[in-house]
Amino acid sequence: xxxxxxxxxxxxxxxxxxxxxxxxxxxxxxxxxxxxxxxxxxxxxxxxxxxxxxxxxxxxxxxxxxxxxxxxxxxxxxxxxxxxxxxxxxxxxxxxxxxxxxxxxxxxxxxxxxxxxxxxxxxxxxxxxxxxxxxxxxxxxxxxxxxxxxxxxxxxxxxxxxxxxxxxxxxxxxxxxxxxxxxxxxxxxxxxxxxxxxxxxxxxxxxxxxxxxxxxxxxxxxxxxxxxxxxxxxxxxxxxxxxxxxxxxxxxxxxxxxxxxxxxxxxxxxxxxxxxxxxxxxxxxxxxxxxxxxxxxxxxxxxxxxxxxxxxxxxxxxxxxxxxxxxxxxxxxxxxxxxxxxxxxxxxxxxxxxxxxxxxxxxxxxxxxxxxxxxxxxxxxxxxxxxxxxxxxxxxxxxxxxxxxxxxxxxxxxxxxxxxxxxxxxxxxxxxxxxxxxxxxxxxxxxxxxxxxxxxxxxxxxxxxxxxxxxxxx
Ligand SMILES: Cc1cc2nc3c(=O)[nH]c(=O)nc-3n(C[C@H](O)[C@H](O)[C@H](O)COP(=O)(O)OP(=O)(O)OC[C@H]3O[C@@H](n4cnc5c(N)ncnc54)[C@H](O)[C@@H]3O)c2cc1C
Ligand SMILES: NC(=O)c1ccc[n+]([C@@H]2O[C@H](COP(=O)([O-])OP(=O)(O)OC[C@H]3O[C@@H](n4cnc5c(N)ncnc54)[C@H](O)[C@@H]3O)[C@@H](O)[C@H]2O)c1
Numbered sequence: 016x017x018x019x020x021x022x023x024x025x026x027x028x029x030x031x032x033x034x035x036x037x038x039x040x041x042x043x044x045x046x047x048x049x050x051x052x053x054x055x056x057x058x059x060x061x062x063x064x065x066x067x068x069x070x071x072x073x074x075x076x077x078x079x080x081x082x083x084x085x086x087x088x089x090x091x092x093x094x095x096x097x098x099x100x101x102x103x104x105x106x107x108x109x110x111x112x113x114x115x116x117x118x119x120x121x122x123x124x125x126x127x128x129x130x131x132x133x134x135x136x137x138x139x140x141x142x143x144x145x146x147x148x149x150x151x152x153x154x155x156x157x158x159x160x161x162x163x164x165x166x167x168x169x170x171x172x173x174x175x176x177x178x179x180x181x182x183x184x185x186x187x188x189x190x191x192x193x194x195x196x197x198x199x200x201x202x203x204x205x206x207x208x209x210x211x212x213x214x215x216x217x218x219x220x221x222x223x224x225x226x227x228x229x230x231x232x233x234x235x236x237x238x239x240x241x242x243x244x245x246x247x248x249x250x251x252x253x254x255x256x257x258x259x260x261x262x263x264x265x266x267x268x269x270x271x272x273x274x275x276x277x278x279x280x281x282x283x284x285x286x287x288x289x290x291x292x293x294x295x296x297x298x299x300x301x302x303x304x305x306x307x308x309x310x311x312x313x314x315x316x317x318x319x320x321x322x323x324x325x326x327x328x329x330x331x332x333x334x335x336x337x338x339x340x341x342x343x344x345x346x347x348x349x350x351x352x353x354x355x356x357x358x359x360x361x362x363x364x365x366x367x368x369x370x371x372x373x374x375x376x377x378x379x380x381x382x383x384x385x386x387x388x389x390x391x392x393x394x395x396x397x398x399x400x401x402x403x404x405x406x407x408x409x410x411x412x413x414x415x416x417x418x419x420x421x422x423x424x425x426x427x428x429x430x431x432x433x434x435x436x437x438x439x440x441x442x443x444x445x446x447x448x449x450x451x452x453x454x455x456x457x458x459x460x461x462x463x464x465x466x467x468x469x470x471x472x473x474x475x476x477x478x479x480x481x482x483x484x485x486x487x488x489x
Contacts, residue, residue: 016041017354020145020159021346022137022298025052026339027165027330029121031346032130035161038354042130043157045137045147049115050122053167053331054339056114057187062210064110065190066371068101069214070435073373075099076217080410101218104193111190139164139299142323146299161325161353164298164305164313165346168291168331175262176202176272176287182265184286186211195220197283200272202260204231206370208288209243213372216252223253223280225260225272232370236383236431238397238415239376243433246374246413255280263287293332310334317360319349327353335361338368364428367445369438374414377441380429380448381419393419393428396487398474400434405465411435416470418444418454420478425453427475434467443471454478 019035021028024046035042049056078095085091085098092098125132135149145162147155170185172178178185184192186207197220201212204226212224224231224247231247231254232240247254259275263285272280293311300307306314306322312334319327327349330342344361351358367379385391400406400414414433421428427447432440447457458475462468477487 017160018158019043019161019163019350019353020137020157021045021163021165022139022145023052023165023167023294023330023332024050024121024132025054025165025167025330025342027167027332027342027346028052028163029125029346030343031163031165031329031350032125033128034347034350035354036128036130038350038356040161040350040354043133043147044125044130045133045135045145047134047136049118050125050132051114051118052165053169053187054342055117055121057190059339060114060117061110061190062186062207062214063371064113065106066210066214068106068109069217070373072096072099072101072217072219073435077410096219101195103195103218107190107192138297139303139305139326141299142303142325159325161327161349163319163346163349164295164300164321164326164328164332165330165342166294166298166332167342168293168334168337170287171290171292173260173262173287173289176260176285178287179265182270182284183263184284186286186288189286192284197221198223198269198281200225200263200270200280200282200285201288202263202272202285203288203290204228204254205234205288205290206232208286210371211286211288212247212252213243216247216250217373221251221253223255223282225255225258225274225280227257227259229256232376235370235376236378236417238383238417239370239378239431239433242374242413242415243370243372243376260287260289291331291337293334295332308334315345317348317362318352318358319345319361320352325353336363336366338366340368341366365445365449367441369441371438374411374433374435375437377432377437378430379441379445380427382429383417383431386419391419391428392422394422394425394478394485394487395419396474396477396489398470398477398489400467400470402489403465403467403470403473405467405469406434408465409435416474418471418474418478420454420475425455425478426451427454427457430471430474432471436467440468440471443468 019040304323313328329345370376417431419429430444454475
């Protein structure tokens with residue numbers, strides 16, 4: 016029986032532990048905070064739980080357009096939204112409870128499977144042992160035939176804008192808020208910044224988004240970023256483009272954020288969402304011969320091997336693609352590879368991802384950037400959502416479906432969906448990319464009428480028989 020030691024209990028670590036056990040390993044997992052890791056306790060689960068409440072508020076915001084009015088006798092406002100109050104203390108209590116419960120559920124599952132869990136901190140002792148420091152300070156040396164490092168990442172801090180947990184916050188501290196901020200400044204318009212800006216905007220907060228680039232979500236599809244920027248602006252959010260924050264200070268009962276060009280922005284709170292740094296310090300990596308990149312990330316290949324024999328790494332500490340789903344897959348691949356099961360190398364061309372804003376932005380496979388740069392040859396179609404019957408019924412105007420296929424065969428190689436619940440709609444494109452389905456096959460599968468998924472079939476239909484690398488826009 017191989018001794019498997021895993022450092023870190025996020026999706027990269029705990030999913031690997033389950034596979035390691037299934038394949039007959041003697042698995043020990045060391046986690047210093049809680050099972051599920053940052054994904055469950057501070058990142059994915061709490062942010063998406065908060066966004067679930069924000070989604071309801073977005074729907075309520077559309078209520079008047081769909082023919083609903085406040086009860087005239089009891090009305091306290093002009094619109095339905097005016098009659099609803101957000102109790103942030105209650106919202107965040109629910110968020111935190113759900114995250115803690117999810118963590119407990121994961122711990123119970125792992126324990127039931129016979130995985131040993133150590134609550135403490137781990138570090139490598141060469142390539143064949145790991146030192147665990149238990150929560151009570153005692154130390155234990157664990158023999159390891161296979162080690163997986165899955166220690167994740169944490170919020171990046173600017174030297175002059177250190178979070179104080181009160182007014183200057185990072186994303187892990189947002190759930191301490193018990194009252195809606197009077198004015199929330201969000202620094203950084205990457206995925207984290209955009210999601211929190213969108214959620215707090217929907218909850219009725221005055222939001223200022225400090226965005227260092229021309230457009231929000233610079234790393235996402237350009238057309239999608241444009242739609243989101245327009246939706247944000249239309250809903251009253253202030254977006255400061257090409258603005259880089261250099262400092263944030265608590266002043267009086269508020270905060271002042273200073274930009275690189277000397278301008279200042281005032282608010283009641285600021286969320287610093289300027290990226291993440293890997294947790295790779297103090298792990299004994301260099302001593303064990305594990306190579307890291309200048310960014311601090313651990314270098315891995317497509318089967319999660321590091322430069323040291325028997326040592327694997329998965330998830331945000333590798334920086335390959337900071338998603339819970341990718342971390343989990345890297346972790347499973349590490350176990351399949353090290354314990355001799357059938358294994359396919361990690362294929363980033365089939366990863367689907369979603370930005371949980373309103374509307375959501377879901378992507379899979381080839382990107383517009385790759386097509387425009389000539390790295391991928393593709394035909395593409397962009398079909399606006401406002402032509403879809405179901406969207407009209409639901410009062411949805413902003414969004415589109417974009418599909419990329421190979422010029423000659425019509426095989427689907429990627430797509431972008433901007434729509435409410437795009438995270439669910441994208442699965443059909445994800446399946447098409449993975450199974451190498453053609454646009455004609457996708458178009459021939461029945462979709463329900465009326466449905467938003469009808470637009471995916473319609474987009475595929477419009478790509479039938481077209482030639483060359485053209486882009487069709489409707
Ligand atoms: C705000 C936010 C929202 C996100 N939303 C999504 C989303 O919707 N979907 C998605 O796919 N991804 C999302 N992500 C990304 C996702 O959170 C990460 O990709 C994921 O958490 C990576 O998992 P991991 O296992 O690598 O690390 P983590 O989840 O960070 O877990 C690593 C664990 O290792 C522990 N650890 C570190 N060092 C040690 C040590 N020496 N000893 C013991 N334990 C240690 C840490 O305490 C932590 O618990 C989001 C990220 C952020 C910031
Ligand atoms: N839905 C999801 O899957 C999801 C949600 C949130 C985060 N994540 C992942 O977590 C990771 C971290 O996300 P993130 O958005 O925090 O980081 P990020 O690196 O993607 O974005 C940070 C943004 O902040 C900007 N920035 C940096 N310094 C700045 C400054 N001084 N002033 C103004 N802007 C500045 C950067 O240009 C960048 O656009 C990402 O890899 C992301 O994919 C995923």
